Amino acid sequence: MFPNAMNLFLAGIVLPQIHPMEIHAIRKKIEEYRSEGKRLFTTSSFQTHSIPMLHILSEIDNSIPVYFINTGYLFPETVSFRDEVADRLKLKIVDLKPNTPKYMQRESNGKLLFTTDPDHCCYLNKTQPMESVLASHDVWINGVRGDQSAVRKAMKVEQPAPFDSIRFHPMLDWDNRKIFAYIKEHDLPKHALDAQGYISIGCEPCTRKMDLDMQEREARWFGLNKVECGLHTDLVK
Numbered sequence: 001m002f003p004n005a006m007n008l009f010l011a012g013i014v015l016p017q018i019h020p021m022e023i024h025a026i027r028k029k030i031e032e033y034r035s036e037g038k039r040l041f042t043t044s045s046f047q048t049h050s051i052p053m054l055h056i057l058s059e060i061d062n063s064i065p066v067y068f069i070n071t072g073y074l075f076p077e078t079v080s081f082r083d084e085v086a087d088r089l090k091l092k093i094v095d096l097k098p099n100t101p102k103y104m105q106r107e108s109n110g111k112l113l114f115t116t117d118p119d120h121c122c123y124l125n126k127t128q129p130m131e132s133v134l135a136s137h138d139v140w141i142n143g144v145r146g147d148q149s150a151v152r153k154a155m156k157v158e159q160p161a162p163f164d165s166i167r168f169h170p171m172l173d174w175d176n177r178k179i180f181a182y183i184k185e186h187d188l189p190k191h192a193l194d195a196q197g198y199i200s201i202g203c204e205p206c207t208r209k210m211d212l213d214m215q216e217r218e219a220r221w222f223g224l225n226k227v228e229c230g231l232h233t234d235l236v237k
């Protein structure tokens with residue numbers, strides 16, 4: 001089996017404890033939003049490390065809609081994992097598709113946009129569909145973590161977002177070790193591609209397997225000087 005991060009962490013390293021107060025603080029914040037009449041939603045890319053937040057939310061309020069940004073370029077294993085997790089945690093999944101059909105996402109030479117202009121491809125397939133979701137809700141519960149990239153490290157737990165909405169980042173201070181400790185403690189399912197050496201899994205054309213000397217986000221848009229798709233740079237204030 002590929003020595004991915006989870007296997008390394010689980011191979012004898014003492015995993016951190018998750019203090020019940022941390023979960024209690026998330027519950028309290030969600031109850032506070034609810035009491036203010038705010039409309040909540042979350043999103044998930046359905047990777048292994050996405051599952052702790054979904055598990056926590058499912059125990060607090062599994063009526064919160066979980067938007068799944070289905071770009072049309074995802075690995076089939078991700079779509080299967082979404083179904084498995086949704087079934088296990090009894091989640092309310094909403095499939096979010098791009099507004100622009102793929103035949104209109106081509107350069108004049110016929111090439112699909114991800115080959116030449118990944119920023120615009122990410123905008124059409126990820127950011128633009130999210131804009132209407134954000135406009136119709138008040139709070140986006142988002143599982144970004146500070147240890148994933150410099151952009152995310154600079155974020156705040158609660159942060160203003162476009163359309164007068166708020167982003168709530170309950171996992172911001174969690175790190176990989178804590179995520180895997182939670183997965184182990186609750187015996188949560190794992191994405192099928194983990195065992196093949198993938199650690200950050202997005203669209204198939206823009207994801208590669210992890211080398212041991214790579215940072216998590218370097219497994220995406222390899223060689224393109226791009227580590228974010230726009231969801232955490234354009235849809236934030």
Ligand code: SF4
Pocket residue numbers: 071073113114117118119121122123125126202203204205206229
């Ligand atoms: S990750 Fe790649 S394929 Fe997916 S939307 Fe962005 S550029 Fe397009």
